[in-house]
Amino acid sequence: MPTTxxxxxLGDTAFTAEFPDLRGAESARRVRQLRERIEQARDAGQLxxxxxLISAVRSLTVCIDPDTADYAHIQASIEQLAQTSGTALAASGQTWTLPVxxxxxxxxxxxxVAQAANLSVDALIALHSGQVxxxxxIGFLPGFPFMAQVPEPLRLPRRETPRLQVPAGSVAIANEQTAIYPWQSxxxxxLIGRCPVPLFDAHRERPSLLAPGDQVRFRAIDDTEFxxxxxxxxxxDVPLSAFQTDVP
Amino acid sequence: MTTTLKIIAPGMLCSLQDQGRAGYGQFGVPRSGATDPVALRLGNALVGNAPFEAGIEFRMVGPTLQAQGGAVRVGLACQARAEHSCAQTQAVTPVSAWQSITLQPGDTLKVSSVSRGATGYLTLAGGIACEPVLGGISTYARANLGGLHGQWLKANDVIPLRSDAPAHGCEKIIAAPPDASVTQLSVILGPQADFFSTSAREKFLASTFIASTQTDRMGIRLQGDPIHALPDKGNDLISEGLVPGAIQIPGDGQPIVLGVDCQTVGGYPKIATVISADLHKLGQIQPGDTLRFKAVTLAEAQQQRQALERRIAEALSTLYDHYGAGAMNLKALYESNLIDGVVNATSDPTPNETESCKKPST
Structure with a gap:
């Protein structure tokens, strides 16, 4: 049964296609699948x-150029693409091991955070870096990845007072998610650590290092290695592919 | 020597902006671009550029600039006056709103505060010689993208211009620019209209809101009678894609209209979205302005796009040759029927440039 x-x-130049009944990995898979179908159709000269196309956890926002596209036609075509059954995902996401x-x-x-979780700092590090x-x-800032799931003991609500300046590269947690700030903001x-790998570079073919569907694990490093x-x-001197791993 | 423009004083929130960079929302990159692309287009017409050539955007207070290395023709696209100081004669001549002016090397142009609306542009004949980043020159300072070194313009910055910039022919003026005051924005309800009761939606459309001091390129925080989401829906949504114009309702019930630098995803419910034909108005809203929202259909939004293009064409039809400070703009006067019956204006479409373009003071 195709999911509803x-x-x-979203105004007259965008709309959001949402899978309201799905959660977690299943909704993310459907969003990626719809995105791939749209990209394939677009590459084939349709649409x-x-x-x-902005991917979110259970929705895909489609932005159109009102001067060249017909809103109703694009909407109908995408509804049809979503109903098409079959076709597995063409490409799976990449797997990364990022030093922190x-x-x-x-x-x-x-x-x-260690105190709130009633853990030693070493145990906190082991928990955070022991997870895939x-x-x-990707949102909030260019290249900013929202990643889940943070292990249960480390789930804390966001700080009551946000910091005015979080340094670039900061590795952070809030609730069940973890992230890396690509920019000072x-x-x-x-904030629990820092990652030296740049998450965004406008001159790369894919400016954002990470993409929805990728998997990330963290490797604890010391000051010297950082x-x-x-x-x-x-x-x-180090290619970014050095942080890619084949097996999660 | 290449022609450059040096920033003597940057005015307020001064940055290089063009059409922005659509297509990178998937990487978390905001669109950016001119907050009032209509004013940018008209400003580019003043100096003979393509419509969305990058220009200098400023808010409320304009910059002071100096031409270096060569002559630069500049278009002043907003309701603001300026002063042109000639390096050779030391003469200071007033420059009126919506006109072009050619700066010789060493000349300065000091733009005053914007008297109507909030945002102005200085367009530069031939364009700016900055490398586009992700398809645009637009500045997005939070991520160091585009512009001059990715940042807001500051004193002593030097903007490189394309050296082949032509600076001949008559100066231009737009005699009837569009009105920059904003009182109403048309919206399409949704995506989360169902987070609000019928009465809350009616209140949103019937209320008058005031733009707060938190008004910038990222968005406009409004103040008014709070709009509350239904208790079972709340103000937390699983994050989803955003576009400029989306109107978020956070927990305090005070709407936030997202601007061109807005983030690409967010988790507040959006009661409505400003239609594309009205997005340019967001750039002209200043703190204290009062605003109302009007719900329209998709078809009406498309009609309003065409209506906007007609208004732009009308403004461009009043793009006349300008003969310098103090000189009467005869053609504009003829066409606005102020000198009715003296000469048949339609038989004299463009005055002869060589005769009428002699500058009075430079």
Whole structure:
């Protein structure tokens, strides 16, 4: 049975296709599948005028150019594509192992999070880095990945007062999600470490390192390795593929 | 020597903006671009550029600029006056709104505050020689994208111009620019109209809201009678895609109209979305302005796009040659029937450039 999809209007140049009855991995899979079908149709010269597709956890937002696309036609075509049964996902996501230096200097909330979770800092690090996370979506800032699921003991609500400046590279947690801030920005998540790998580069073919459907695990590194990696990455001595792994 | 423009004083929130970069929402990259693309288009017409060539955007207070290395023709696209200081003669001449002016090397142009609306543009004949990033020159400072070094313009910045910029022919003026005041925005209800009761939706459409001081390129926070979501729906949504114009209702019930630099996903319910034909108005809203929303259908939104294009064409039909400060703009006067019956204006479409373009002071 095809799952019910509904279309929600988002002005006259976009709409959101939502799978309201699905949760978690199943909804993410359906969103990726719909996205791939739309991209295939677009590559085949159909569905002219789609200018952007924004993937979220259980929805896909389709942005169109009103000068070249017919809103009703695109909407009807996408409803049809969603009903098409069969076709498994063409490509699976990539798997990454990202280094993280978990220290108080890099993760200002490390002691408080450990205390709130009633864990030692070492146990906290073992828990956070012992998990494989799914990239749910990219948003908030260019390249900012929302990843789940944070192990139960580490799930804390967001800070009551957001920080005005979270340093770039900060690894953070809030509720069941973990993230890395690609840019210095305000932020309300708990900071527990820092990752030296740049998550966004406008000059890469895929500017965002991560994409929805990717899987990420973290590897704890010390200050020395962090500094070495940071220098090597700045000089492009280390290819980003070095952080990709075949098996999660 | 290449022609450049040096920022002597940056005014307020001064940045390079063009049409923005659509298509990168999937990577979390906002669209950015001019908050009032209509004003940018008209400004580019003043200097003979393509409609969405990048220009200098500013809010409320314009910058002071100096031409270096060559002559630069600049278009002033907003309701603001400016002063042109000639390096050679030391003469200071007033520049009126919506006109072009050519700066010789060393000349400065000081733009005053915007008297109507909130956002203005300085367009530059031939365009800016900055490398586009992800399809645009638009500045998105939070992620260091585009513009000049990815940042807001500041004093002593030097904007490189395309060296082949032509600066000949008559200056231009738009005699009848569009009205920048905003009182109403047309919206299409949704995507989360069902998060609100019928009476809450009616209240949203019947209320008058005031733009708060939190009004910028990311969005406009409004103040008014709070709009509350249904208790069983709440103000938390599983995050989904956003576009400029979407109207979020957070827990305090005060709407936020998202702007061109808005984030690409968010988790507040959106009661309605401003239609594309009205998005340019968001750039002209200033704190204290009062606003109402009007619900329209998709078909009406499409008609309003055509109506907007007609208004732009009408404004462009009043793009006349301009003979410099103090000179009477005869053609504009003829066409607005102020000198009715003296000369048949339609038989004299464009005055001869070589005779009428002599500058009075430079």
């Amino acid at each position: 999809m509904r279309i929600l209007p 002219q005028g789609i200018i952007d 230096c978990y220290t108080e200097a890099f993760g200002a909330d490390l002691p408080q 996370y799914d990239v749910l979506l 305000p932020g309300g998540w708990h 500094a070495q990696l940071e220098r090597a990455l700045a000089k492009a």
